[in-house]
Amino acid sequence: MLTKDPRVLESDAYTVVEFFRAHGFSDQQISDLTMKRPTLYLFNAHKIFKPKLEFFRSLGLSELEIAKILSTEPYILERSLENQIIPCVQELRRILGNDENVLKAIKACYRVLECKVEKVLQPNISMLLSCGVPMSLILKMFLIQPKSMLMKTYRFSEIVDEVMKLGFDPNNLLFVLAIRSMAVMSKSLWEQKVEAFKSFGLSKDEIYAAFKKQPMCMIASENKIRKLMSFFVNKLNMTPSMISKNPNLLLLSLEKRIIPRCSVLHLLISKGLVKEETSIVYVFRMSEKRFVDKLVSKYQNEVPDVVSAHQGKIEFQGFPFDLKI
Structure with a gap:
């Protein structure tokens, strides 16, 4: 902390800590914001921070929510209430329509x-509108992932152009998911x-084509992509093209969903209770409740x-x- 700002040694740290405690911050949250932004100890907490906390409460945020937000992103406390925070909320309210959506964002x-x-x-919204994206989809995208809409305009423009070139329909939710x-x-x-996928034999x-079917398949980390592809190809004998035709598989958890369900299916097939022709993709796609009802609870006594x-x-x-896909 002191390497970041040694001036903290000259501050009234005790008063600042007590201020945060009095406003619902846990000791861990105070520790977090201290390590991230020790400069906060140089401010008059009651004069600078209190009005901001009161403003956030007026928006409908609870004390616990405010503490979570500010301990995660303490830089907000250094922003001007009148020149930054209030104008920002007012602009969000204008674009999003109501305080409920502002809070979601x-x-x-x-x-x-x-x-x-x-x-x-606003420039990024205008760009999407000019491409024919309905405002309803733009707002949905922003509320799901605001960060993706807050990029510098030149980079955002590059991404929109790329998505257009790939042939996504601006009137379809997949268009904004691809941008996201x-x-x-x-x-x-x-x-x-892309190279991780190529290493398993998939062409660009x-x-x-998989990305066009399910844009979220590229959200997975490179490590997860490699682990999933290795399991599908080496353990389940699936061809890479089968996976590219079923990209939703790449959204699933290997440890929590895929492997346990494979173990259940293997056990039931070995006992002759389930046919070998059962579609593995269908088994993976089942809701947890349906899977448990159909393949666990049904056979657990036997x-x-x-x-x-x-x-x-x-x-x-x-x-x-080889299982049916």
Whole structure:
């Protein structure tokens, strides 16, 4: 902390700490904001911070929510209430229509309170409108992932152009989801993920075809992509093209969903209770409730190990046959 700002030694740190405690901050949250922004100890807490906390409460945020926001993003406390925070909220209210949506945006991306919204968000909205994207989809995108709409206009324009070239329909939700996926990573990270897919035999055309079907498939980390692809190809004997045709598989958790369900299916097939022709993709797509009802609860008296398999306690070695996709 002192390497960041040694002036803290000359501040009235005790008063600032007590101020945060009195306003619902836990000791851990105070520690977090201290390490992130020790400069806060140089401010008069009652004069500078209190009006901001009161303003956030007037928006409908609870004391616990305010503490969470400010301990995560303490830089907000250094922003001017009159020149930055209030104008930002007013602009968000104008664009989003009501305070409920404003709160959703703030909770989804705390840093929105630090942006010059009218200089960043409005130009990006105008760009999407000019491409034929309905305002309803723009607002949906912003409320899901505000960060993607708060990019510098030149970079946002590049992404929109790329999505248009790929042939996405501006009237379809997939259009804004594609923008969102591209917006949350750098160009170099995007290329690293493309190379990860290529290393398993997928062509660039197949990768982008999968992206067009399910834009969120590129959100997964490079490590997750490699782990999932390796499991599908090496353990389930799926061809890479099968995966590119079913990109929703790349949104699933390997440890929590895919492996336990494979273990359950393997156990039930080995007991002759489920046919080998069962579609593995269908099994993966089932809701948790339907999967438990159809393949766990139904057979747990007859095959008690099915519960352990579903809990991930039985190691999955692979199927001795090729499953139907």
